[in-house]
Amino acid sequence: xxxxxxxxxxxxxxxxxxxxxxxxxxxxxxxxxxxxxxxxxxxxxxxxxxxxxxxxxxxxxxxxxxxxxxxxxxxxxxxxxxxxxxxxxxxxxxxxxxxxxxxxxxxxxxxxxxxxxxxxxxxxxxxxxxxxxxxxxxxxxxxxxxxxxxxxxxxxxxxxxxxxxxxxxxxxxxxxxxxxxxxxxxxxxxxxxxxxxxxxxxxxxxxxxxxxxxxxxxxxxxxxxxxxxxxxxxxxxxxxxxxxxxxxxxxxxxxxxxxxxxxxxxxxxxxxxxxxxxxxxxxxxxxxxxxxxxxxxxxxxxxxxxxxxxxxxxxxxxxxxxxxxxxxxxxxxxxxxxxxxxxxxxxxxxxxxxxxxxxxxxxxxxxxxxxxx
Numbered sequence: 627x628x629x630x631x632x633x634x635x636x637x638x639x640x641x642x643x644x645x646x647x648x649x650x651x652x653x654x655x656x657x658x659x660x661x662x663x664x665x666x667x668x669x670x671x672x673x674x675x676x677x678x679x680x681x682x683x684x685x686x687x688x689x690x691x692x693x694x695x696x697x698x699x700x701x702x703x704x705x706x707x708x709x710x711x712x713x714x715x716x717x718x719x720x721x722x723x724x725x726x727x728x729x730x731x732x733x734x735x736x737x738x739x740x741x742x743x744x745x746x747x748x749x750x751x752x753x754x755x756x757x758x759x760x761x762x763x764x765x766x767x768x769x770x771x772x773x774x775x776x777x778x779x780x781x782x783x784x785x786x787x788x789x790x791x792x793x794x795x796x797x798x799x800x801x802x803x804x805x806x807x808x809x810x811x812x813x814x815x816x817x818x819x820x821x822x823x824x825x826x827x828x829x830x831x832x833x834x835x836x837x838x839x840x841x842x843x844x845x846x847x848x849x850x851x852x853x854x855x856x857x858x859x860x861x862x863x864x865x866x867x868x869x870x871x872x873x874x875x876x877x878x879x880x881x882x883x884x885x886x887x888x889x890x891x892x893x894x895x896x897x898x899x900x901x902x903x904x905x906x907x908x909x910x911x912x913x914x915x916x917x918x919x920x921x922x923x924x925x926x927x928x929x930x931x932x933x934x935x936x937x938x939x940x941x942x943x944x945x946x947x948x949x950x951x952x953x954x955x956x957x958x959x960x961x962x963x964x965x966x967x968x969x970x971x972x973x974x975x976x977x978x979x980x981x982x983x984x985x986x987x988x989x990x991x992x993x994x995x996x997x998x999x
């Protein structure tokens with residue numbers, strides 16, 4: 627049991643009690659204990675309001691046995707009542723320095739910094755605030771956290787957009803995609819007539835977690851496969867029509883090759899054949915990224931010859947693709963099965979189970995900015 631020595635109010639050395647020990651009394655307020663009760667404070671204020679004296683033989687006798695606050699304490703409460711209108715005690719701070727809150731112009735600077743640099747750590751933000759006004763001591767990290775909470779900011783995983791996305795030509799292509807009519811954009815196309823398609827890679831890298839907890843003289847050991855780096859390619863397309871709510875997917879091992887024209891052609895042919903059965907005569911708009919194979923004339927001819935349309939998203943703007951967020955959902959669910967995926971066959975089975983449980987794909991389209999049409 628850990629113990630430590632301290633000094634009692636009478637100057638004698640005493641042993642600090644171990645954690646979990648119950649006590650029946652607390653130090654008197656005059657000895658540095660807890661504050662006087664609200665009843666005692668209210669009684670003093672009542673005497674003051676009624677014009678009763680605060681120094682009488684009876685009160686002096688009570689003060690001699692430390693059952694009534696001294697005269698100076700009573701005067702302090704009366705002055706507090708005059709200035710603040712109450713007699714509440716102050717909160718004990720444990721002899722710590724009071725918190726310095728970020729308010730006023732400093733809070734405005736914090737807001738502007740987060741707008742310009744949402745990815746910056748707290749240390750950079752503290753340095754910025756100090757450099758803007760070196761006369762003020764640096765704010766603590768906890769003060770920054772409280773200020774960001776006041777602004778409604780939340781911690782999120784940082785995302786990166788390629789600098790080429792901000793080239794003028796790519797910004798123009800993005801504006802055309804969202805605001806122009808077909809064939810230059812999707813403005814005059816109903817969202818429920820859109821089918822988005824994309825590819826992703828699923829890779830099992832290792833089974834050992836990075837960290838664990840154990841005693842200092844033992845290894846944090848976990849039985850499992852040392853390293854697994856084989857990859858599974860996933861190709862998937864979803865319909866935005868809530869009444870249809872259809873998905874198509876296909877996966878294969880990396881050893882069989884990447885995303886070739888042959889695989890993409892067969893995938894789209896399977897989708898179009900199903901559309902001809904479920905929605906004969908209806909024209910859908912296929913949207914996809916700028917992968918080279920997507921620009922192949924054979925693939926584009928397959929789409930248009932069957933009565934459908936196609937549209938490329940702006941280069942490097944992956945945030946405009948609903949499939950990107952669907953892949954993220956699939957990945958999150960895969961993490962729950964990570965310890966069970968010993969090979970790519972099991973990984974493929976888990977993909978089938980997860981994708982079969984997904985529905986309401988329209989919400990992903992609405993999330994990236996498509997209207998509910």
